[in-house]
Amino acid sequence: MRFAYRFSGLLGTVYRRGNLSFTRDGNSLISPVGNRISLFDLKNNKCETLPLATRLNIVCVGLSPDGSLAILVDEEGAALLVSLIGKCVIHQFYFHKPVHSVSFSPDGKKFVVTKDNLAYLYHAPGKKREFNAFVLDKTYYGPYDETTCIDWTDDSKCFAVGSKDMSTWVFGAERWANLIYYSLGGHKDIIVACFFEENSLDLYTISQDAALCVWQCDTELDGLKPMPPKDAAKEKKAAEDDEELLEEPKGEEIHGKVDPSEQETRNKVKYSRVAKYFFNKEGDFNNLTAAAYHKKTHLLVTGFASGIFHLHELPDFNLIHSLSISDQRIASISINCTGDWIAFGCSGLGQLLVWEWQSESYVLKQQGHFNSMVSLAYSPDGQYIVTGGEDGKVKVWNTSSSFCFVTFTEHNSGVTAVTFTCTGYVVLSASLDGTVRAFDLHRYRNFRTFTSPRPSQFSSLAVDSSGEIVAAGSQDSFEIFIWSMQSGRLLDVLAGHEGPISSLSFNPMKCVLASASWDKTVKLWDMLDSWRTKETFLINSDVLVVAFRPDGKELAVAALNGQITFWDHENAVQTGSIEGRHDLQMGRKELDKITAKQSAKGKSFTTLCYSADGQSILAGGLSKFVCIYNVKEQILMKKFEISCNHSLDAMEEYLDRRKMTEFGSMALIDEGGGGDEGVAIPLPGVKRGDMSYRHFKPEIRVTCVRFCPTGRSWAATTTEGLLLYSLDSGVIFDPFELDVDVTPSNIRKTLSQKKFTLAIVMAFKLNEKKLIQEVIEAVPSSEVDVVCSSLPDLYVEKLLEFLASAFETSCHLEFYLIWAHKLLMLHGQKLKTKSVKLLPVIQFLQKSIQRHFEDVSKLCEWNIYNIKYALAISQQRGMKRPAEETPGDEEELDSDSDYLMQEAHKDNLSS
Incomplete structure (x- = not known):
C-alpha cells in the first residue's frame, strides 16, 4: 500500500471572497476559495484546485495579461507569485499591510498595488533579470482615505485609483510633463470602480450610492508629453545619497497634494464631467457593491447588495438587462475577453455563477454548502461523491469534473449521515428532522421517505450490502429503526442501548449490524435471526464511531478516550489497539486558556474508514491532521495536514505573543460584551461560536473521511470543504524486480x-x-x-x-x-482467490469503463438523431412532386443531409 497521497482537489466550496478573474483566452475562470485558488475550465466542464496555499484567506488576485503569472495576496498582505503553467510558487513577498487590489498593466511590464491611501507601482517579474521579483518603481500619494480599485489605460501610460474619500485619482505610470496626477470628485459615497474608455483617457467612475459619472478628457493618449530628463549632476548626487542609506530603496515618490502654480497648470490635461447617471431611479436605497466594464463592447455590469445586477451600454447608459441571482450581496464581477460571459461571486452563499447575457443562460452555476459539511460517501465505482451538510442539503459531486450536478433540498434540518446503496443509483440520507430519505439518481427525485412512529432525531445511518435493509440510529430515544427499502415499511425497532446512537455499520459479507453508543458499548445485531443481539462489546469510554473491514472479518471502534480498538467479532476478542490521542495534535484556539498539548488530551477521533484492501485505517477528528495507521503493525504510517489556513481557529500550536496585551488575549478583549457583562466565554463543547461577535473564526475540524473503493484516493469533509487526496505516482521511479539487463x-x-x-x-x-x-x-x-x-x-x-x-x-x-x-x-478463476486484494483494481477498471460508456452512448444517441433527421429530410424531398421542386431547394436539401451524414460518420469513427 503506497502512501504517496497528494492534494488533488477541493469540492464543496467554489467561492469565498476576493476578485474573480478570467484567463486570457476567456474559457477559464480563476476563483479564490479560502487560502487556495480554483481554476474552472468552462469549455471542458472541469474544475481544478492548484496545489498551493497562502497562510490566510486570499483577498485579491492579480492576473498577468499573458495568463502565465498570478499574484495572490492574503488578509495580512503576504503575497505569493504563482506560475499558472507550472502550478507552483515562484516568489514570496510581504507588503506589511492589508492590500486592497492588485492590477497588472496591459503590456505586462508593471503592476500596481494599493494599500492604505497609497498606490505602489512595481516592475512586473519576468520582464527584467533581477534578483528580487518585486522591485518598487514609484509610490503615489493623493487619496486621504483607503484606496478601493484600479484601472489602466490600454497603452499602460496611466492608471486610475478610486478611494473611500469619494475621489478618483489619475496618475501617470511614467513621467509625463502634462499629467503627473489629477483628482476627480463629484461623488457622495465610496468609489467602487473606475474604468477608462478604450484607447482614451475618458473615465467612468461608479460610487457605492449607485451613481455613475462620465468624465471627458481634453487630451488623447498620444498627447501625453514625456518629462524632460533631470540634470545629470543632480542625478549623480541623488545616487550617492542613496548609497549611503542602509534601508531598502523605496522608489520614486509622487505627491498629489501639492497645489500647482498657475504657470504649471497651462497646457495640462484637464477633465470635465459630461454626465451623471443614477442606477436606483425608483429611489430605493440599494448599495452598489461590484462592477465590471468591457471596453470593446462598451458593456457595463453592476452588482448590488440585494443580489440584483444590471447590464448597461455606455456612454448612453441604455439598460440592456436586469436580473436577480439571489438575495445576497454580489461581491465580485468579471467579464471575459469576448464580452459574452459574465462571472458573479456571492460570498454570503458561497455561490459562483457564469452567465451568458446574449442567450440569457447559465454557463456555470455552482454553490457549496451554506454551513459546514458533516458526512460524505463514495459511490461503489468511485465516480461520484455525495455530501450532507448542516444546511439540510444533499449534494452529489462528480469526481472527474469536481462539479455538483444535483442538489436535494427536501430535508428541513441538518443532514447527519449519507450513503450509497450497492447499485450506486440510490442515495440515502438521515437528518435531524426525523426522516431518512432515499433519492433516485436517474430521475433526481425523493422516492422514499422513512419515518419513525414518534419523532426522533437520526444521527447515524447504514444500509446492508444488498440495499434492502435501511437502519438509522436515534440520538434522543436511544433506538435503532429498521426499514425495508422495497416497501418503505418499518420492520422493527431495536432497543437495548442506554445512550445516543453515535454510529452504525453493516458487515459487507453478512447481514450483521454493528451499533455504537455513548453508553460505552458496541452491539452486534443479527438481521436474519429475529433482530436479536448477537454480541455486546464493553468499551472503556463512550464509543463515537464503528467500522467494518471490507472483508467483514474485523471491527474497528473509536472511543472518547482517543483509542482505536480492533475486534474479532466472530470470537468476541480484541485483537489490538492504537493510542491516537497524541497523533491528533490539536491546535490552540484563540479563547483557550490552556495549552494545545493539554487541550489535545481531551480530544478523540470522530471518524474512521478502512482502506480498500483493509490493511490501513484512516482516522480524523477535531484537528487539522488526518492519520493513516497500519492495522497489522498498529503504528502511524503518515499524517496529512489538511489545511495551513490561519484564518481558521485552532490552527496555532503556541500562543502568539503579538496578540497578547497586559489585560490578556486580544481575542478575549475584542469579543467581550463590554460594560458590566464582562467577557463572554463560550460554554464547553460549543464548536460553532457566536455569529453575533464582531470577529468569528470557524474552527478547523475533520467531520468525515472515506476511502475511494478503487483505493486510488480518499476524501475528507472539513471546515474548508471537501478535500480530495489521490495517488500521483507519475513522477515516481518505482522499479519492480529490476535486473541489469532491463533497459x-x-x-x-x-x-x-x-x-x-x-x-x-x-x-x-x-x-x-x-x-x-x-x-x-x-x-x-x-x-x-x-x-x-x-x-x-x-x-x-x-x-x-x-x-x-x-x-x-x-x-x-x-x-x-x-x-x-x-x-x-x-x-478469472485464479483471480477469484485474490478477490479481496484485487477488488480496488477491478472497481477502478469498472469506473473508467463506465465513464467512457456514458460519453460514447451520448455521442451515439446524438449521431442516431442526426442520421434520422437527414433521412427524414431526404424522404421529404423525395415525396415532393417534380413540379413543386426547384433546383435551389434540391441543392440545399442535399447539402444539409450530406453534411449531417458526414458529421455523424466522423463522430462514429472517432468514438
Missing part, C-alpha cells in the same frame, strides 16, 4: 523481435508508464489472446491496474477493452 533499449530490441510477453514483463520490471504503454500498443490485436495466456500470474494484476489507469486518458478504447476482456476470461 529501455533492450525492451525495444525485444519488442522488435516480436517477443511480446517478454517485452511486457521487462517493461513492468522497469515500471515506466510511457514505456509500458508503448510496448502494449505495439502488440497486434490478433496476438493479444496468446500474450495474455502466456503472461505470468504476478504480472496479470499489474497489467489490469495499468489498463484501468490507461482508460482514463487513452483514445484506444476498443484495443484496451480487448486486453481487459482476454485477461479476465483467461485468468
